Amino acid sequence: MTKKLSSSQISSMGEGTTEKVHCLIIGSGPAGYTAAIYASRANLKPVLYQGVQPGGQLTITTEVENYPGYPDGIQGPEMMVHFEKQAARMGADIRYGLATAVDFTGPVHRVQIDEGQWIEADSVIISTGASAKWLGLESEQRLNGYGVSACAVCDGFFFKGKEVAIVGAGDTAAEEALYLSKLCTTVHMFIRRDAMRASKVMQERVLNTPNINMYWNTETDEILGDKKVEAVRIRNNVTGAATDIPVSAFFVAIGHQPNSDIFKGWIDMDDAGYIKTIPGTAKTNVEGVFASGDVQDKIYRQAVTAAGSGCMAALDAERYLGEKGLH
Ligand code: NDP
Numbered sequence: 418m419t420k421k422l423s424s425s426q427i428s429s430m431g432e433g434t435t436e437k438v439h440c441l442i443i444g445s446g447p448a449g450y451t452a453a454i455y456a457s458r459a460n461l462k463p464v465l466y467q468g469v470q471p472g473g474q475l476t477i478t479t480e481v482e483n484y485p486g487y488p489d490g491i492q493g494p495e496m497m498v499h500f501e502k503q504a505a506r507m508g509a510d511i512r513y514g515l516a517t518a519v520d521f522t523g524p525v526h527r528v529q530i531d532e533g534q535w536i537e538a539d540s541v542i543i544s545t546g547a548s549a550k551w552l553g554l555e556s557e558q559r560l561n562g563y564g565v566s567a568c569a570v571c572d573g574f575f576f577k578g579k580e581v582a583i584v585g586a587g588d589t590a591a592e593e594a595l596y597l598s599k600l601c602t603t604v605h606m607f608i609r610r611d612a613m614r615a616s617k618v619m620q621e622r623v624l625n626t627p628n629i630n631m632y633w634n635t636e637t638d639e640i641l642g643d644k645k646v647e648a649v650r651i652r653n654n655v656t657g658a659a660t661d662i663p664v665s666a667f668f669v670a671i672g673h674q675p676n677s678d679i680f681k682g683w684i685d686m687d688d689a690g691y692i693k694t695i696p697g698t699a700k701t702n703v704e705g706v707f708a709s710g711d712v713q714d715k716i717y718r719q720a721v722t723a724a725g726s727g728c729m730a731a732l733d734a735e736r737y738l739g740e741k742g743l744h
Pocket of ligand 1: 610
């Protein structure tokens with residue numbers, strides 16, 4: 418299904434030869450594949466490069482129960498195989514490869530793949546996603562998907578009626594702690610300073626929720642458990658006192674990093690690196706370049722919203738190409 422250009426194909430293109438495509442999609446999460454499905458059906462002949470993590474963030478989750486159309490739920494990696502198959506069946510040219518540089522100076526946009534070949538595209542859809550930030554503990558990595566999660570909305574339900582913990586003090590952590598408080602008996606919330614970064618209104622909601630226990634000046638030293646999360650070892654960074662708290666899940670909500678580095682200087686983005694789109698569209702400030710999914714969304718970050726915005730990007734690209742007489 419996924420194509421890797423053979424060395425003969427590459428060499429037949431010749432030194433310095435540039436491949437030309439109508440619609441180039443960068444990224445292979447729900448946004449990229451949905452854009453590919455719509456762009457293929459509109460006969461834009463899209464070429465999609467999958468990036469370092471084919472299938473995106475969902476390939477590191479376990480069960481997905483909130484994506485419509487799967488009444489019994491589905492494993493994240495399997496769902497992304499379905500997305501890929503559907504895009505391929507519609508005719509998308511899906512390839513391994515990472516976009517490593519761009520040049521958006523002209524009306525034809527140039528994108529470099531794997532620091533080698535350049536592609537010229539009449540339209541580009543950026544769906545490179547975002548990556549959750551992690552604490553960097555070995556146990557956090559080992560138990561990822563077994564009680565450790567970076568998405569309470571995705572995984573909180575599995576811990577209904579249980580005690581859970583969350584680390585983080587921004588709006589995401591506040592929102593997720595409140596979400597968890599409605600499902601779980603107790604939410605232990607670890608804040609590394611003596612104050613939260615979240616907006617006042619969110620802070621007040623968290624502080625006024627009786628089953629959220631706040632731990633100030635608190636850092637996580639270890640997540641304990643062999644095959645699944647059983648407890649978390651925290652340390653007060655003022656007194657040095659360590660405590661083990663039994664929990665069934667540990668949610669990490671310390672921010673996300675949009676995968677937008679290669680577009681810096683070419684496209685308008687906010688201070689955190691999220692690509693700015695014109696509200697209600699997938700258009701960026703560069704004509705013919707569109708953005709969809711988590712690389713432009715720091716609020717919702719759901720597979721279904723990413724897929725929806727991938728659809729918008731393909732429809733916007735089709736309209737753009739039509740208006741320019743390129744399609
Ligand atoms: P933020 O960057 O705002 O917050 C990250 C939080 O994680 C900070 O409180 C930070 O602590 C903490 N943190 C970072 N590293 C560690 C660590 N190693 N150990 C412990 N704690 C750590 O990220 P968010 O995802 O919360 O929000 C991103 C943006 O999206 C913000 O602008 C936010 O306002 C916005 N947003 C808006 C929403 C809405 O409007 N509904 C919903 C969600 C997000 P410290 O404060 O000490 O640096």
